[in-house]
Amino acid sequence: MFDSEVQRILDFVARGIGVRVVGAPGSGKTAVVNSVIANLEKTGVSVHFISGMRTHRGIPYSAIKGLGLDLRPGRNGVFDLADVFAAQLAKPGKHLMVADDIHLVDNESLAVLEAVRRRSDCPLVATAPETWAFSKGQLAVLNQGREAHMQLDPLHYEQVHMLIAQVLGAPADAEATARILTKSAGNPRLIVRIAETASMSDLLVLRDKQWRMTSHTLWNEHLRGTLEALLAELTAEEFTALHIMAILGTARIDILQKVISAEILENLERRGFLSVMNDHHGGAIAAISPPVIADYFRGAKMLRDRHLLRSKIAGILETAPQVTGENSSTTDCLTQLLAELRLEKGDDDAVTARHIHDHNAARERARFERWEGNKTAANAVALLRTYWGAPVNIQRAVRVCAETTTADADPSDLLFLTITEAMLAIHTGQGPGAAVEILRSLSAAHPEHETEVANAVLFLSASHGRVQPTGGHHPEGSDPQPGMRNLVSGLLELYRLRPEAAVKAVEGDGDEDAFTHLRPFIRGFAMFAAGRVDESLVFALEWRAEARKNLDQFGIVTSSYIAAHGLLYRGNFEEAEYLMSSVFAMGRPGFVVDSLYDAMLRLAGLRHATNVVSPAFSIAAQAREDVHDIGPLPGIGKGAYELIAHSSAQPATFDRKATKLVKRQLKSGYVLEAMMTALLCTCLCPGRPVLELLQKILRECGIAVHDKLLAIAAAVVEGDHQLLGLLLKHYEPDPDTYQIGMLLRGALKRHVIEGDSVAADALAQASSMFAVRFPSANEQLSFNTFRTTPLTEREIEVAVLAGHRSNVEIGEHLGISARTVENHISNALRKTGATSRNSLFMLVGNSLPPR
Template sequence: MFDSEVQRILDFVARGIGVRVVGAPGSGKTTVLRSVMSNLEKAGVSVHFISGLRTHRSIPYAAIKGLGLDVRPGRSGVLDIADVFSSQLAKAGKHLLVVDDLHLVDSESLAVLEAVRRRSDCPMVATAPETWVFSRGQLAVLNNGREAHLQLDPLHYEQVHFLIAQVLGAPADANTTARILTKSAGNPRLIVRIAETASLSNLLVLKDQQWTMSADSLWNEHLRGTLEALLAELTPDEFTALHIMAILGTARVDVLHKVIHADALEGLERRGFLSVLADNHNGSIAAISPPVIADYFRGSKKLRDRKLLRSKVAGLLEAAPHGVPEQYPSSDSLSRVLASLRLERGDDDAITSRQIQEHNAERERIRFERWQDNKTAANAAAFLRIYWGAPVDLERASRVCAETTDADADPRDLLFVTITEAMLAIHTGRGPRAAVDILQKFAVNNPHLQAEAEDAILFLSSSHGRVPLDVAKVARTVENPEAGMGGLVQGLLELYRFKPAAALQAVDGAGDDDAFLHLRPFVRSFALFAAGRVEESLVLALDWRAEARRNLDLFGVVTSSYVAAHGLLYRGHFEEAEYLMSSVFAMGRPGLVVDSLYDAMLRLAGLRHVTTAIVPALSIAAQARTEVADVGPLPGIGKGAYELVAKYNTQPSSFDRASAKLIRRQLKSGYAFEAMMTALLCTCLCPGKPALDLLQKIMRNSGLAIHDQLIAIASAVVEGDHKLLGLLLKHYEPDADTYQIGMLLRGALKRHVIEGDARAADAMAQASSIFAVRFPSANEQLSFNAFRSTPLTEREIEVAILAGHRTNVEIAEQLGISARTVENHISNALRKSGATSRNSLFMLVGNSLPPR
């Protein structure tokens, strides 16, 4: 779980640099520390461990005496103990000083540590809360010598998925993972406790090899002790403030100031128990973090206290929000939106997710009650619109579709209700045929809406079957411009067919009267991506996503995130893409229209794992629905491409046959955009003639030249023309495919190694190295791991990773082994992998471990 953090600390310590590890209570600081100690002790380093304890803070020398120093009787002063400790650190060999929970160490022990650190250059690794205000004594110990700072951030969705599987022995489904992430705010200790206690309380049940929720809540009494320990440091005022906030729920800051003293709110925010966010009224709202704390207070049996507190806050929730002028960015640039996305990573996914969930739940309740009072098509459309993005209550949705009256109804509302009913038919497993029947019956009963009904039929049948061969023959002038259907459907179908210019032309215009508000920006931003204008697509999608988050619009968040994820992955921004998708997964499985996009992002997130893991297991893609077709209208919606990559068995010839078969099926269905992306991915991962020929054919048919340089380089690679390849790489002009070309060269290297072609492998390793020097990238290159049949040992992979840029002596010094042992490991790795040089070995296994 913390491999990259542990490795960073080990690298710092190897260079004699101390590390301060900070994070919230339960963030994994002690776990990281124990792993570091275990690694160093195995390497022969003497580790001196001191632990601060809350109950020992007032006991003199309690922490330092835990070392068991041999102090002579009568000489137990600060300097006497420091003399003994310093002499231990001066012994031959490498030493490391480790202090867990420095903020809980007693003053006398701190004095000893300060004296020791002044006399010794031994590095120190210490842990402390991220928001702690250190005393002078604590700072005197910390600020002594070189020190690095390591922040342990909350876990994101995929990490939570893995952790639950480790704790419970099997993965959880998407909704359960999202709920645990939301309740824990990504805190590892709380994730483990919630999962364990929920399974003990039968709130989680194992179904089809996945844990799923058996009730609406995961709160249980077994969690009480964990929460009491978490809140142990709070003052009485802060404790009462949390109780009030649990009653209020998510509330505006100006409301909280009326019932809670400002000092208490500031104390909670400093300790990390309060998250402040911008709301959709351009004000500020605050919520308890982690949200499970609110469940702790709401589950309290002290009813009298709760009544008193409720009377204290009565009537405050209806106060009008203060208006704050909205500020718009002055420039649209990739650097700006990426900087905003990276800044957002510091926010709390759980709080944002809960904010959107509560907003949708409240809207659903109000609109359903309004429909119950007056069952008009307008009220039904307003209610059902929520289910296009938010999770669906099938019983309510079916009832609204069945009982809504169409008297004096707006045609736009009637159409929306009928399309939603058709989508429900698909969602419940009745299939596209049933959906088409519903729309055809509607067209017969409403002749004035026949044109719009036919557009909707075209939209559904094309999205769940195949695209008509000639979209122009089915495209018509929209008879009712108010409905806004014809142009949007035509644009979407052109996107399916990989005709981005035609798609952009079809959705040109503001679209203020669109029946489906998010379809126009979706087609526009994804068509820009398909046309090779990746930066423009990213800027548009990320700006759209930021606006949707501000408006608590789940539909907009999911659709914009899907487009942005493709752009980020295409440019190699894996960390940003994984955060962005994780933030969507944290909101739980969404509604009718975007459910398929949610599954597509699960497969995209799992794609990196299955290409780099030695033994792919617990992939997040397992949470995606499996009862879908292998081909889909857009990349990732069909499961075929993911399963092709996941089942790769190190035989390039079999991969070539399977990939070509899948791409032809995608083309046969008319999904040329998906076919192009699959052919491009397969060509870069494992360059072969079948996929490359199909990619060239698709690009010729599209009339686009956006991948010409990549295709030329791929052709030279596949044909084995290394002289031409060198010339093409030498004269290569950077374009949108720079990252993909790096993938292509690495994939070719691994293919040659697997096939045993040492000459070609060395030539490709050289070409890849030259290209990497000319176009350095901080991003990890995605490529197949080549060691599924003859895996290297963990130590051999570790040595191979370092062999590309360090000598045997340097590797031996870092790992705490002899240079002869390093040489043996490299020899074994070369023999097992088939690589013929240190450089090709490094290139071959360069991404087999998590990025550092």
């Protein structure tokens, strides 16, 4: 789980720099340090390990004597121990000191460490809580020599998915993963304990190779010891404060301060037990973090205390909603928005998800009770509208559709109710045919709705089957529902890859749209389809920020889908994966946007699908499998992901499968999906058949923004290296810069597999020159070509360094001889078919996790 963090620490230590690793209790500090120790000991480094213990911090010299120093009788003072320890560090070879939980090391041992650090330049790796107020003795040890700082942030959705799979031996489904993330707040220790104890308690069961929940909760008595250890350092006042917050639930800060002192709240926040964020009314709200602590208090048998606390806080809860203003959108703030997104990565996905869950649950409950009291169409629409974005209660939704009184219903409410019933039929597995029949029954009973029904049928048929080959056809007649006809037209034009026509169809503010989020979705994704990637990103990220503030899950999912495409297209994988992770943390959404949720699961699994990670454990395995290979928008159909995840090492086989898939997408009228599939396949493994289809699609749709990419791809496929050199020499950055780098790397790997050493060397040189002109910190997505001829871990490490270091430098970095480095490189060249060190470096440059 911490490969990149471990590698960073190893790099620092190799340069003689110490590292301070900080994080919350259970964040994985000790696991990271143990992995560092194991890696270093393999290379012959002498590691001197000291561990602080809560029960030993009052025992003099307990930590330092754990080293087993050879002391002379009667020589047990600070400087005596320091002399012996310093002498060990002075022995030939490389040395490293490790102090795990340095905040728990006794003062006498700290004094020895301070004396040793004054005499030795041996680096120190230390771990401590992120919010710890260090004593003077601890700082005296830490602040000697050069030191790097590493923060272990909470895990995000995809990391949680992988950790559960490692712990339980199989992945969990989306609902279970989201629940474990929400309850643990991304804390690795809690994730492991919740998963293990839930499986022990049969709250998680293995069905269809995935762990699934059998109850609405994962709390069980086996978790009690873990929570007691987590809360062990709290004072009595802090413990009581958490109990009060468990009773109150998510509450505003000004309300909490009436029953809990500001000092206690500040202490809890500093220690990570309190999360504070702005709510959708513009105020500050707080909740217990990790949320499983609230379950601990609610499940405790402290009825008398609970009664007293309830009496103490009676009448406290109140609300004072405020109106928030709207933020204006701009097209020149992408850098700022990306910076804000990166800052958001340090926040807690679980807390945001829980606020949205609480908001959705309260709204759904209130609207359902209102409908039960008066089963009018207006009350039914108010309830069903929540299910378009928030998790759907199938039983309630079906009941509302069946029992609602439609007499004297407003035409717009009747239409919305019927369309929702039709979509619900698709969601429950009855199929598009049943949905169309539901809509047509409305048209038969209410002829005045014939036009709207025809548009709705057109939308459902196109989204779940095929798009009509010609655009612009709509039933004649007036449309009393403003924007309905235009929205359908815009969406179909988007499917057909006519972005300008799609944007034109949805012009206007759409204040009276029946489907409020469809107009901005079409507008934002049309900008992306037209190649205006940065504009699309600005639009989507600002929309997402507004939706998060309003706790609008529908808006979060739809805006995140657009933003994820833009970030992936730019190569911003870390930002894209975090953004999608924040969506997955909320759990599966309502039935209208669940297809976008599945699409993002497949998008998030693309990077793993191209490397050594087993696709079976990829996050994409959580997406529903009972869908078609093709779909109206990229990722909704599973075909493209399946093609890449299960691709053969033979380029010709990949070409044949990719060509067949793109042609099927075109036949169904999903031109946008076909273009994106052809573009991705061309960049991953450039071949003539797919490139010709891509050229034809873009030419027929009149899209010229990718002309430079097409010209370079044609030169690569035709083997015209002279023309390729000229095109790359005169190339200026455009939206396809990242794709061109991917294309060159993909071509290089293809030539290596095919055994064309001349072409491979030419592509390696071209790729290196392009990387020098347009350096990027982003990882290049490309197929791992070592599935059939795997390199050893050491061979991959050497190959990664072979592009920019000599054998002697590599040997010093890895702690091996230059002759051993030469042997590793020779073996790697033989296994891969690469003809030079540079080719080898380009081949394996993305085989390790990004550093």
